[in-house]
Amino acid sequence: MLLHFTKMHGLGNDFMVVDLVTQRARLEEAQIRRLADRRFGIGFDQLLVVEPPRDPDMDFRYRIFNADGSEVENCGNGARCFARFVRDQRLTHKHEIRVETAGGPLTLRVEDDGQVRVDMGVPRFAPEALPFDAAEDRLRHTLEVAGERLEIGVASLGNPHAVLRVEDVDTAPVARLGPAIEAHPRFPRRVNAGFMQVVSPHEIRLRVYERGSGETLACGTGACAAVACGIRQGLLESPVTVHLPGGDLRIEWAGDDAHLTMTGPAVRVFDGRVALG
Numbered sequence: 001m002l003l004h005f006t007k008m009h010g011l012g013n014d015f016m017v018v019d020l021v022t023q024r025a026r027l028e029e030a031q032i033r034r035l036a037d038r039r040f041g042i043g044f045d046q047l048l049v050v051e052p053p054r055d056p057d058m059d060f061r062y063r064i065f066n067a068d069g070s071e072v073e074n075c076g077n078g079a080r081c082f083a084r085f086v087r088d089q090r091l092t093h094k095h096e097i098r099v100e101t102a103g104g105p106l107t108l109r110v111e112d113d114g115q116v117r118v119d120m121g122v123p124r125f126a127p128e129a130l131p132f133d134a135a136e137d138r139l140r141h142t143l144e145v146a147g148e149r150l151e152i153g154v155a156s157l158g159n160p161h162a163v164l165r166v167e168d169v170d171t172a173p174v175a176r177l178g179p180a181i182e183a184h185p186r187f188p189r190r191v192n193a194g195f196m197q198v199v200s201p202h203e204i205r206l207r208v209y210e211r212g213s214g215e216t217l218a219c220g221t222g223a224c225a226a227v228a229c230g231i232r233q234g235l236l237e238s239p240v241t242v243h244l245p246g247g248d249l250r251i252e253w254a255g256d257d258a259h260l261t262m263t264g265p266a267v268r269v270f271d272g273r274v275a276l277g
């Protein structure tokens with residue numbers, strides 16, 4: 001069968017987006033890995049799937065698969081592309097769209113200037129929310145990685161994040177420490193590893209080694225997690241501009257039980273069809 005898809009990106013974090021509201025298909029893990037391959041497939045960091053909602057209060061169900069085929073709870077850059085996609089495809093005319101994800105509900109708003117603002121919900125820091133093997137919720141945890149003792153913050157935005165403060169993201173050992181943090185036994189469901197450089201209370205630079213996809217040009221939930229940890233640790237103040245290798249995001253969070261919002265672009269690259277074997 002031929003599957004219609006759209007290639008999109010949010011700050012260079014790229015996606016294959018598939019409408020399973022008007023098409024029928026079943027994508028297996030091995031097939032997702034083949035499609036994600038940048039030489040033998042279409043190439044993407046994540047596959048985003050649009051489905052009808054199971055909850056009648058929601059507009060759509062939003063499913064996310066990493067390049068390694070694993071299904072995950074949330075994807076911030078993907079959420080912005082999702083909002084743009086369902087409107088471009090005329091699956092909805094709403095400006096405010098409610099979606100169910102494996103990590104909880106999200107509200108997406110397409111602004112008049114084309115930027116998309118996402119209510120990412122309330123960040124959670126309790127170890128069991130990630131999950132992370134630690135006795136209690138702390139601002140910083142010590143993690144032994146490859147013979148080094150690292151100080152990390154942890155946060156869940158539906159999906160799990162570890163945030164490490166570095167002096168300079170350009171020289172941060174992302175390729176060496178990223179995979180070791182991702183697969184650390186204290187994170188039983190693995191983790192996304194963020195490397196954050198604080199530029200000022202309202203500005204950070206960030207690189208993220210993503211669970212299941214490797215280092216990407218931008219990670220939306222990673223940006224939210226870094227800002228949430230930074231605000232909690234007294235290093236940052238809302239709003240915060242996050243400079244990622246692929247561009248900038250604006251994150252706002254009033255702390256505690258307030259909802260965190262992320263605003264940024266979503267870009268359609270091309271439409272295509274692929275034969276599913």
Ligand SMILES: N[C@@H](CCC[C@H](N)C(=O)O)C(=O)O
Pocket residue numbers: 013045046066072073074075076077078159160192210211212213216218219220221222
């Ligand atoms: N690129 C994403 C996050 C995608 C999922 C992540 N790799 C995970 O496994 O949790 C974003 O923009 O948030």
